[in-house]
Amino acid sequence: MKNTSQIIRVARNTLQIEGQTLLSLVDTIGEDFVACVNKVYSSPGRLVVSGIGKTAIVAKKIVATLNSTGTPALFLHAADAIHGDIGMVRPEDLVMCLSKSGETAELKMLALLVRQSGNPLIAMVSREDCSLAQLADHILLTPVAREADPNDLAPTASTTAQMAMGDALATALLALRGFKPNDFARFHPGGSLGKQLYLRVSDLYVNNQVPAVNTDSPLREILLEMTGKRLGATAVLFPGSRLLAGVITDGDLRRMLNGNPDLEEVTAAEIMTTNPKTVDHDTLAIKALESLRTHNISQLVVTGRAGEYLGFLHLHDLIREGLV
Structure with missing residues (x-):
């Protein structure tokens, strides 16, 4: 392999x-940053961000x-702005211009237009003595000793x-607004990230069948329920109620058969596992996934607010939603 040492040296540098x-x-x-954050936070309009x-x-x-x-925001290309797109900026908006030198012609012209229209102007620049900074109401300073490329140009x-200063601005505003995970979910409903924040067990288990037998149900009834409902398990309920007594899985059946019982006399109460792992129907699906992983199991019994049996949540339900 050629130039290995050079590649490593340049990348690390x-x-x-x-x-x-x-x-x-x-x-x-410091205070300049705080002033920018407060200005954006209190603004009735959008933050229009421009660069070239x-x-x-x-x-x-x-x-x-x-x-x-x-934080409502809008991108405005500086070159397009001075050729008509400045009309996108409304009277109540703020404008933030990004420039390393603060001397780019298009951005200086845009800054002059913004000043004439009376919109507040924020300059994100590397030097306080540049033209763009002199035109701005507020400055976000991003000093750079040198560029990272060997020629100090790119x-x-x-x-x-x-980019980092923009993140600092956004997160400071997020904190001021009291932005919570539920708010984040409203803006990110698509993809696995959004689903982690809003998808609940109640959205998933309803697509499955609801196998159930009573504690006194015979083996034949248990087998028919498990094979017919195709979940490889069934809930065991107390007679005349929807309250959970236990659960029977394929593994429980195998263990029962290894004991060589009288199959005609076996009831659900003798096979079931008591105190199975359950999940409330209102739990976030991602939390249910954590429970499955913690206990190394493939399904959970879903219960309601009063503890009543509602159905099963299977690992496959979470896989289909892209959470795994």
Whole structure:
């Protein structure tokens, strides 16, 4: 393999430079940052985030993070803004411009337009003495000693710093808004992440059949119930009620047969496992999965608020939903 040592050296150096850049941001978090957060938090409008080139890509990511954590945001490309898209900015909106140098022509022109329209302006820049910072009401400082590439040219450490500062802004706003997991679920209903936050056992077990026998049910009835309902198990209930006495699985049947009992006399009460693992129907599905993994089992008995038997939740139900 060619140039192994060079590849390792450059890659490690890149990570070291970017890591040091991120650590240096910690010291920039102070009153200016607090003022920016409060300005966005109290704004009746959206935070319009703009950039050009690589900073435009970072701006898009910041907008996505803000929107998904409860802060309305909009991406505006700086070049498009000065060719008509500035009309997207409403009177109640704030504007945040991203630029390493703070001297990019399109961003300076956009900043002037924002100032003329009376919208508050935040500048995320690496230097306080740049033109963009001078035009801004508030500054988010992202100082960069050097880029991570060997030529100190490609936007690497600078875009990493901007991305991290955007995350800091979003998480500070999230905390101020009291954003909770349930709120997060409203914005992320799709995919496995969303399902972890909102999908409950009650959404899944209802698709399964509900096998049940009584404590005095004979073996023939037990076998018919288990094979007919195709779950490999059945609940055992106290006669005349929906309260759970136990559960019978394929393993319970095998253990019973190994004991050579009188099959004509065997009842469910003699085969069942008492105190089976149960789950309340209102439990989050991801919590039920944790229980299955903890106890190394493939299904749980689902119970209602009064402890009544409702059905079974199987590992396959969780697999189908992409939680496993």
